[in-house]
Amino acid sequence: MNLFNLTGKVAIVTGGNGGIGLGMAEGMASLGATIVIAGRNREKAETALATLRGMGVKAEFVAADVTQKAECQALVDQTEALFGRVDILVNNAGTSVRKMPQDITEEEWHYVLNTNLTSAFLCSQIAYHAMKKVGGGKMINIGSMMSLFGAPYATPYASSKGGIVQMTRAMATAWAKDNIQVNAVLPGWIDTDLTKRARQQVDGLQDSVQKRTPEGRWGVPRDMSGVAAFLASSASDFVTGTAIPVDGGFSIAM
Numbered sequence: 001m002n003l004f005n006l007t008g009k010v011a012i013v014t015g016g017n018g019g020i021g022l023g024m025a026e027g028m029a030s031l032g033a034t035i036v037i038a039g040r041n042r043e044k045a046e047t048a049l050a051t052l053r054g055m056g057v058k059a060e061f062v063a064a065d066v067t068q069k070a071e072c073q074a075l076v077d078q079t080e081a082l083f084g085r086v087d088i089l090v091n092n093a094g095t096s097v098r099k100m101p102q103d104i105t106e107e108e109w110h111y112v113l114n115t116n117l118t119s120a121f122l123c124s125q126i127a128y129h130a131m132k133k134v135g136g137g138k139m140i141n142i143g144s145m146m147s148l149f150g151a152p153y154a155t156p157y158a159s160s161k162g163g164i165v166q167m168t169r170a171m172a173t174a175w176a177k178d179n180i181q182v183n184a185v186l187p188g189w190i191d192t193d194l195t196k197r198a199r200q201q202v203d204g205l206q207d208s209v210q211k212r213t214p215e216g217r218w219g220v221p222r223d224m225s226g227v228a229a230f231l232a233s234s235a236s237d238f239v240t241g242t243a244i245p246v247d248g249g250f251s252i253a254m
């Protein structure tokens with residue numbers, strides 16, 4: 001029995017062309033999975049593809065804006081056309097607009113909710129049909145510490161990430177009978193393009209995170225590889241509807 005073998009499995013990672021998405025893709029590639037990374041920036045994707053192919057697996061980029069339902073459908077269709085199946089979906093694409101709630105425009109609210117939450121709903125709904133065809137699958141949704149905590153500058157972001165956890169639970173109950181496990185991962189503070197911007201915009205963030213994190217450091221995308229490997233493989237077949245913090249202890253520290 002090999003609980004951690006993903007040979008023959010096909011994973012879609014939205015926003016897999018960098019940051020946490022690429023870290024998770026690397027975790028699954030290390031177990032032999034074929035990876036389709038979806039995003040808008042093709043140049044960034046070329047570097048990511050080189051990394052994944054260098055690990056000895058098949059990897060392709062499919063250009064998709066996951067806020068658009070038709071593009072989510074095309075992503076799943078193209079993955080099936082390229083590799084014949086979809087076994088794993090990582091809903092990782094995300095963004096933030098950091099402002100006080102009274103200053104957020106309606107447009108900014110919808111932009112964050114559409115990118116972080118509605119996209120995950122649409123991709124999951126579409127990938128469900130593909131997974132049913134192959135007898136089951138794994139969905140992994142990316143939440144945040146803002147799924148648990150609030151921050152003055154994070155109203156739309158925290159709303160979307162709280163929604164990710166509840167959407168995960170609801171879908172897990174719906175699709176357990178189809179042998180589809182749906183789980184969320186709640187990353188702590190990870191050094192990526194997204195948080196580079198946060199550190200420019202939020203005074204003292206670099207130090208306050210480091211101080212509060214028991215492991216005494218910011219995370220790096222590779223720190224997300226192991227949880228992806230676990231949640232994508234048959235090692236987690238009886239794990240569904242949960243939200244796993246991967247945060248160096250940030251969420252349990254007083």
Ligand code: NDP
Pocket residue numbers: 014015016017018019020021038039040041042044064065066067092093094095115116142143144145186187188189190191192193194195
């Ligand atoms: P990055 O900015 O590096 O990654 C975000 C990714 O999302 C990019 O690859 C981007 O690709 C993609 N993306 C954004 N909008 C769209 C869209 N409309 N359609 C398709 N792809 C899109 O940041 P992170 O790696 O940090 O973030 C990844 C996820 O992790 C996000 O959901 C974020 O909220 C979450 N997270 C991050 C934390 C951290 O500390 N870094 C902590 C907790 C959660 P492209 O530009 O090509 O479209």
